[in-house]
Amino acid sequence: MDGLRCKLTVHAWRRRTKKARRHHSFRQVLARIPHANLIGDALYMIGFWVEYAVVCAVRGTYKVASTIGMNAARLLVTIIRPFALGIITLCEDIVEPFQVVGSGIRHFRAISDELSDESAHTIRKEKLRYFAHAARQFLPLLLNALSYIMPVAAAAGFLYVVQSGLNQNFVLNVQVNGTSVGTVASEQVFESAREDVRSRITNAEAVMASTGAQVSDDSWDVTPTYTLESGSSTMTETEAADAILCASSDQIGEATAVYVDDSLRFVTTEGDHLRTYLESIKAPYVNAMDQNKRVSFVHDIKLVDGIYLLSSILDYNNVISTLNQGGGPTYYTAAAGDTVQTVVDNTGVSWDTLAALNPDLTGTDEVLDEGTAVMTGVSHPDMLQIKEVVRSTYTEPIPFDTQTSESDEYDFGKTVVVQEGADGTEEITRETTYIDGVESSSEVVNYKVLQNPTTQLIVKGTKLASGMVARIGSGTFVWPVPNYTYVSRWMSSYHKGADICAAYGTPIIASDSGKVVTAGWHYSYGNYVIIDHGNGYRTLYAHMSQLKCTAGQAVNQGDVIGLVGSTGDSTGNHCHFEMYYNGARFSAQTYFGGMRASR
Structure with missing residues (x-):
């Protein structure tokens, strides 16, 4: 134990010694600094005044914050105190009558105990006297409490009335000649019903006029009105129209109206029979097992049961006759040179259908005489056309x-x-x-x-053997000899390309970007250049007086590759221009048809 203490003591002494050495060394370093004392005093003064300024700022901030907080608290108390006192006073004024009543009841009950030795008459007399006194004391308190309670009760009653009114359902009571015929949900339903009534009356007048009957402008003067009332049950548009007609005239009855494309066309009493007839027309086209097929009439035909004017009702046979107007077989009239296949192509009717309708036809190759009528189908009446x-x-x-x-x-x-x-x-x-x-x-x-x-x-390669990088052609070509548009000869069976006439030494440019694959001499072409555009196209330029490129060189569209001359098999200065695609030569006139082919 003593040895451990000795070690700790020695270790602590060594730390103090090292620390003292560091301090001594630091003081020696400071002593070597010129004007060390002055610098130290200056730093001390700076530190002192900075510390003093910070302390003053903190104290000032605290003082300002305390002042603001105290003033805010006073202001808050000034604002809240009247409300708090008012609420306390209100509660006291409301509660005090109940407290007084409770206290009075306890005292009233205690009278019998206090006067137990007195007679019953005396006790009753004392209770009456106490009650009268308490009533005189309680009345002002009650009136004071009611002055608070009554406005609140009135506001609550007002809100209840408003809420009840908003939740109440209002309807329109429809009246005809002062007699109520029912209610509808809105003015829109009323207007629609009134328009329906007018439509039925107009149709009835039209039917009567068609029969020669005299129709006056006021035959049926139906003017329904409405008033607002509360209620729940309402009529639909059709029900309202029926009710208006029932109340307006005794010349009405139950019938079925036929609407075609939303236009009232007929009224009949045989509505069920008419429905069956219409369904029988669609039946051959309907397949209940085929969910991908919809069958209907081309025209929107609706049957609406209701109350209608008796004078507007048509006989069932007349309705059927009118519905079946038009229609019948359709024909194709053959022109000179037409065949049965021509009929198939022009009408879209299959050969099988044509053969079934025209048994005398022998086949699609049969030539028809001019004017021959070929039946192509049987169309339904205009109103009963079937749409699949x-x-x-x-x-x-x-x-x-x-x-x-x-x-x-x-x-x-x-x-x-x-x-x-x-x-x-x-x-x-x-x-x-x-x-x-x-x-x-x-x-x-x-x-x-x-x-x-x-x-x-x-990916198309652009690297050349020379190390250059060539651009792939765009596929859009430019004229190889700018400003010279005269072509003495285009490509033909005896000539391989286009001869573009130009002055000696005129620059010839690359028609599109690519790689020069040939730049040299040919006994027929003379000095010539071939450019591979890297997209299947190649172009050839011949009879140059001088070459401006070398084989393996990359050229861009518009670069000068040579000068116009008359080398090789040539009789005058010009540029012989050829175009190839995938090895096949084609005429440059395909791209440059606007160039002049003669002087």
């Missing part, structure tokens, strides 16, 4: 896109497919409409992508 909407679903491929880029990692002219393209698949829903069995329209109603296409990525 057939929905079909099928898939189609989505062609993939191709993205082409250039890279100097590959030699010029080399094409590398880095990603193979693949078509996608989409599901198409199409609706085809047939009118009386003949297709009239077809439209796609929905697309659904089942599989997205994969884009094909192609």
